[in-house]
Amino acid sequence: MKKLINAPEDVVREALEGMQAAHADRLRICFDPFYVVRKDATAKGKVALVSGGGSGHEPMHGGFVGYGMLDAACPGHVFTSPTPDQMYEAGKAANGGAGVLQIVKNYTGDVMNFDMAADMLRDEGIAVESVLTDDDVAVEDSLYTAGRRGVGLTVLMEKLLGAAAEKGMDLAGLKALGDRIRASGRSMGMALTPCTVPHLGKPSFELAENEMEVGIGIHGEPGRHRVPIAKADEVAAMLMEPVLSDLPFKAGESIILFVNGMGGTPLIELYIVYRKAAEIAAKHGLTVSRSLVGSYITSLEMAGTSVTALRCDDTLLGLWDAPVNTPALRWGV
Template sequence: MKKIIDAVETIVDQALDGMVVAYPEYLQRVEGTLVLARSKPKETGKVGLVSGGGSGHEPAHGGYVGYGMLDAAVAGEVFTSPTPDQVYAGIKAADRGAGVLLVVKNYTGDVMNFDIARELADADGIATEVVLVNDDVAVQDSLYTTGRRGIAGTVFVHKIAGAAAEEGADLSSVKVIADTVVANLASMGCALTSCTVPANGKPTFELGANEMEMGIGIHGEPGIERVPMMSASELTASLYHRLVAELSLGDGERIAAMVNSMGATPAIELAIMSGHLANLTKSSKLSLEKVLMGEFMTSLEMAGASLTLLRLDQQRSTLLNAACDTPALKVVKH
């Protein structure tokens, strides 16, 4: 195993400190916790947004803390859910008196620990709501979850719900908006290589030189099908048609897309996929209004990509294009 680390036990703690060093204008570390919070939060009246999960998915989740997105992000150890006390620390850091929305990816440990944290917040008089993200269409159930997993589409929830909160929507309204994003969201990924969890010291699974894995999860979970390597056009079409069918998208509908690297796939390959995506949407008479391309939710150094489609209406489009300023995502209004 070759990784630029000092010790497995200190990876997350050191990484969080390094994020603050790199982005002090956005982030502060909540002392004694694994929580990153906005360095310049609004004083009062804004609904807080908290997300988080196991580390190893960078820039998720700390990279989305900032204006127009998250107020706090809670880190667990690599591919391990954050504990309830850490989540509660994130809730307190995000609370500005208008309640806090928790954005939770559908993994058993995350769901359980965020629910316990909500009970702690309720005892302290902090109102909370939760949105459960389950955009991965590849599997109905997995080793980590009951129901569909939450993967890269979570970033669309951060962006749209975060914009609504920044504009002054109340807690119940922000939750409704976030839930409608999830209802109109679908993602699926593929892997060309496995990743190596530092604590394990070896790849999670093995692929042959001419093999790829379809439907992988963001924790290195094997996918649903092992297939021969495809061209970029074949791969993009395979993912795209599965997502279009899942969302029952029809002629003339408006969509946004995310072409996401799993960690080791470079931008040049994502750009090729993005070009094929545009051609596919023209052929199927969909209106592709926005494409996010890059590293948004990774799986350590896994080579591969995921594709996310989001059905848009006017509200979701407006909020998606609203200004935001975070380490990992910026939208500038001209």
Template sequence: MKKIINDPETVVTDSLRGLAAAHSDLLRVEYDPAVVVRADAPVRGRVAVISGGGSGHEPLHGGFVGQGMLDAAVPGAVFTSPTPDAVQAAVNATTTDAGALLIVKNYTGDVLNFETAGELASADGLDVRSVVIDDDVAVADSTFTAGRRGVGGTVLLEKIAGAAAGRGDRLDDVEAVARKVIGQVRSIGVALTAPTVPHVGEPSFELGPDEIEFGIGIHGEPGRERIPAEPADALVSRMLDALVEDLPFHQGDDVLLFTNSMGGTPLLELYLAHGIAERLLGERGINVRRRLVGPYITSLEMQGISLTLLRLDDELTDLWDSPVNTPALRWGV
């Protein structure tokens, strides 16, 4: 294993110190327990939007802390849920009488620990709600989840819910917008290689030189099937078939298309795949109105991509377009 680290046991803390040094104008980091918080938090009268999960998916979640997105992110160890006390610390650092919304990816540990923290916060008199995102169409269940996994749609949800909070929506309304996104977003991913967790020191699974894992999870979980490697046109078409048929998406729909690198896929290949996806959606009469392309929810150094489609209406489009200023996502400021 070759990685640019010192000690696998301190890799998350060391990375957080670098995040804090690079972006002290946007955020601050607390280390015991580990929490990434907006520099100006708490903001009285504004709903706090909080998310988190295991590290190794950067820039998710800490890279999305800032204006127009998250008030706090809670990083666990690599591919491991943060503990309830860390989530509770994020709530305490950001939440005023306007309340807080917890955005939780559908993994068993995340759901349990965020739920426990929310109950503790509620016992302290805070109005804390949770939404669980489960946008992965690949499988109904996995070793990590009961039901579908939360994957690429999480990025879009955090942006849109954060924008709703930023415009001054009440907690009921921020929660309603978040649930709308969850109902309209779908994702699928593929892997060409496996990630290597630092404290494990070897790849999470083995793929032959001519194999692709179709429907991979963001922790290297098994996908829908293992298929022979195929040209990009055929692979992207296969991915879109799975997405479009699931919601389903229809001719005339307006969508946001998010083409994501799992960490090791170069932009050369990522833009190639995005262009194919736009063309194929156009042939189906599905209108790509907004786009996001890049490594925004990764799986360490895994080579692969994911595609996410969000059905848009005027409200979701306006919230997506609203200004955002975070380490990883920035426009309109």
């Protein structure tokens, strides 16, 4: 297993210690239980945004904690849901008196544990709402999911809701906006190579030298089909066409187009995929109003890419452009 780690059981804690050391100016990290929270406490009257999920998808979610995005994030062990305890403590630490909005990717463990944490927080008189992402069009149910998996849209959701919360939107407004974003975005991904979970020590699946997996999940869960490696333009089409036809996106609409790297794919390849994805969007009569290209929701060192399209209006574009200051996404401040 070729990894820059010490012991597999220390990976999450030591990575958090590294984050703490690198970003002590803006993040505070709790180690018992694990959560990442903004150093400047949530402003009074501002809804606290809390997300979380298994580790191994970095920078998501800890790298999105900061002004204009999340107030707290709970990292589970690699590819393992965080516990209700973590989510409860993170919610309590982040709460600024205006309630907590949980942003939850649709995986059975995440959903169940965030539900339990919500109940625990409500027992203490804290108002809690949850927004789900289930944007992956590849499969209807999967290894870890009833219904569709939550993937790339989560990054956009966290940015947009973070901006709205910063502008003072209340809990009910954020819940409604989150549901609208959920209904307006779709994603699909693929992999050229598997990845290795540190405590397992071997690749979670096998792909032959000439194979790729189309529709893969962010934990290496099987996708739609395993096919011979294709050119980047064909790959972009295999991902974009199902994404665009699912919602469906309609000619004349404006979108945010996000081409994501799975962790082991160089940026030069992501731009080649983006080139074709943008061309396909244009052919469908869509205007790409904003773009994001980079590795933001990953699967350890997996080589591959995913595309996310989000239908947007001036409200969402304004929220996208609003200042953000996190380790992984930063502009305007």
